[in-house]
Amino acid sequence: MTVSRRQPLVLGGACGALLVRAPPAFPQQRAERRRIGFLGTVIPTPDVRRFTVDHLWRALRDLGWQEGRNFVLVERWAEGNLDRLPSLAAEVVAANVDVIVVG
Numbered sequence: 001m002t003v004s005r006r007q008p009l010v011l012g013g014a015c016g017a018l019l020v021r022a023p024p025a026f027p028q029q030r031a032e033r034r035r036i037g038f039l040g041t042v043i044p045t046p047d048v049r050r051f052t053v054d055h056l057w058r059a060l061r062d063l064g065w066q067e068g069r070n071f072v073l074v075e076r077w078a079e080g081n082l083d084r085l086p087s088l089a090a091e092v093v094a095a096n097v098d099v100i101v102v103g
Contacts, residue, residue: 033070036060037097039089040077052103 042048065071074095076088
């Protein structure tokens with residue numbers, strides 16, 4: 001079975017939609033701003049950004065997320081120097097992110 005690049009986003013979107021629509025089990029508290037870490041391996045040219053980070057933003061917006069309101073994106077780019085990845089990953093983890101996306 002072949003899995004396209006879009007399938008994980010669609011499946012994740014469907015699961016996210018179910019979680020968002022589920023009634024709260026406890027009284028709702030103030031909305032928490034989630035922190036999303038993004039770790040890129042290449043130089044973030046406009047074309048690269050359009051196919052990575054911007055695509056991620058659009059997918060999150062489709063699920064009702066808005067940058068600055070309920071999530072913050074923490075980006076780090078290795079700019080082609082893969083030896084930098086361990087230190088950049090440590091920076092993203094130190095930023096206390098909820099999830100890390102690797103592009």
